[in-house]
Amino acid sequence: MAHLADALIHVPRYPFIPRRAWAAPAAAGASGTRGRWIDRDAEPDAWWRAVWSDAAIYTQLDDGATPLTAANAAKTFAPTCSASSxxxxxxxxxxxxxxxxxxxxxxxxxxxxxxxxxxxxxxxxxxxxxxxxxxxxxxxxxxxxxxxxxxxxxxxxxxxxxxxxxxxxxxxxxxxxxxxxxxxxxxxxxxxxxxxxxxxxxxxxxxxxxxxxxxxxxxxxxxxxxxxxxxxRRPVSRLERTEPRIRELDTDPEPLLRVPAEPGLEVLLSDLVGEIPFITGDPGSGECAGILSSGTSHATVEDGRVTQTGPRDLWDEAEEVHRAWRARGSPGLDRIGFTVTPERQYVWLDDPSVSAAHTLGMVERRLP
Structure with missing residues (x-):
């Protein structure tokens, strides 16, 4: 797109980057590092490399309540402004x-x-x-x-x-x-x-x-x-402690623990369950994996067994979404979208006029 290329030349990124900031590499999760402090005065070459890279560069922490320093940026999980990649x-x-x-x-x-x-x-x-x-x-x-x-x-x-x-x-x-x-x-x-x-x-x-x-x-x-x-923004919800509900799994949990998930399944899980699965370890070795929904419910899978706590049975819901997704031919993003009307908004599958929950015959939940 030549016009966009021209824009990037005429409006370069560097004038919008502060002299001192935190550069988070595009593949931070895969590389095992959360990034590094950049200082144009102390290390100009490193600053320029970061600016010309695909790194996101954090320019504010905690809405400005926490000073942007090397020590604070290294330990915080609350960047509130950045120059996107x-x-x-x-x-x-x-x-x-x-x-x-x-x-x-x-x-x-x-x-x-x-x-x-x-x-x-x-x-x-x-x-x-x-x-x-x-x-x-x-x-x-x-x-x-x-x-x-x-x-x-x-x-x-x-x-x-x-x-x-x-x-x-x-x-x-x-x-x-x-x-x-x-x-x-x-x-x-x-x-x-x-x-x-x-x-x-x-x-x-x-x-x-x-x-x-x-x-x-x-x-x-x-x-x-x-x-x-x-x-x-919403306050962090706490897990609602209930008597753990434990059952043996009769299907392979791997499709629901795959990261990244199939894109179509990922969208439907996010919409109908509330969060996509995340892994806390290596599922191939039988270690623990789980799903969260706004922090109020939790499901863990280990050694072919699922333990669920909180008001919702998240793993059961995720299995239901997975079965319905498979029954529809494992649709990808080309068959899934989103609609906004004056009254409501929803993810849809194949038909933009109705929600995916309606198409799949499932309960439509308004997540907190």
């Missing part, structure tokens, strides 16, 4: 495909880099409205953008509300994880306009097209990882 930034822009003259709403200004790229791609910085909930981050982003001669309309506020005084937009670009898609984004996008966002808790890139009837529907794409929209 260039491969993800370009993936979202490819799916949005903004054209010359398009009006775009961005939710989550962050460092300002994507707002700068959107300004170039649309041909006029006045076509871009970018919203940032954190006034401190907005001020830094504004300075970053001005350093490269770009000044889009930058609003400090809750991005969930969109920009009601500005529509209609041709596209909405969201840079934070979203559990429940605010219908305001659909309302503020013209028919045939596009919304791209990281859909949580999965998290996958979701591309929606707005219809004439006030609904939006579309498909899942790349795996991605983004901080949640602040208005949709």
């Amino acid at each position: 260039p491969s993800l930034v370009t993936a979202f822009l490819r799916h949005l495909a903004p054209g010359h003259g398009d009006r775009v709403l961005e939710v989550g200004t962050g460092t300002g880099w994507t707002a700068g790229l959107l300004s170039y791609l649309t041909g006029d910085q006045r076509n871009v409205t970018t919203i940032e909930v954190d006034a401190g981050l907005a001020a830094v982003a504004e300075g970053n953008l001005r350093s490269v001669g770009i000044s889009p309309r930058l609003v400090v506020g809750d991005g969930a509300a969109g920009a009601p005084s500005q529509p209609p937009f041709d596209g909405v670009h969201v840079t934070c994880g979203v559990r429940d898609i605010p219908y305001q984004w659909v309302e503020q996008t013209r028919p045939d306009g596009v919304i791209v966002l990281p859909h949580a808790p999965l998290t996958r890139l979701l591309r929606l097209t707005v219809g004439e009837n006030g609904t939006a529907s579309g498909s899942f794409h790349e795996v991605c990882s983004y901080m949640l929209l602040r208005a949709q």
Whole structure:
């Protein structure tokens, strides 16, 4: 995509990266490292290598409550702003495909880099409205953008509300994880306009097209990882202790413990069970694996036996989803999507007008 390549040349990443930050490599989980501290003054070569790499670079911790230092970044699990990896930034822009003259709403200004790229791609910085909930981050982003001669309309506020005084937009670009898609984004996008966002808790890139009837529907794409929209953060739920329910497994648990899971199964498990399976050890050696749902219920598998506790029997639910998925021919992402209407939103299978739960004849749960 030559136009996007031009944007990356004219609006490079480095002016949006602070002199000191934490670089998390794209394959951090696989490499066994969570990243490293970068300091442009102390180690300029390492700083430049990180900036030109595909690393995500953390620029804020704990909404600014914790200072961004090497020690804090190394031990925290709560980054709240980052310069996303260039491969993800370009993936979202490819799916949005903004054209010359398009009006775009961005939710989550962050460092300002994507707002700068959107300004170039649309041909006029006045076509871009970018919203940032954190006034401190907005001020830094504004300075970053001005350093490269770009000044889009930058609003400090809750991005969930969109920009009601500005529509209609041709596209909405969201840079934070979203559990429940605010219908305001659909309302503020013209028919045939596009919304791209990281859909949580999965998290996958979701591309929606707005219809004439006030609904939006579309498909899942790349795996991605983004901080949640602040208005949709939820407190950590605690496991509800109940008498453990133990049973012997009569089927092979391996398909449900595979990481990564089959993409179609992964989406359905996330929607209908609440979390995709995660492994705590090596399932091939009989070690423990488990599934969680918002922390309130838990299932562990070991030596051909499942132990379930909490209000829900998660492993039973996951097995039901797996059976239904297999019965439908093990559908992939080409048959699965997402629909947003004024009244509800849901994952669908084959038919965008009804939920996957309805298609599979299963109970549709509204997860906490």
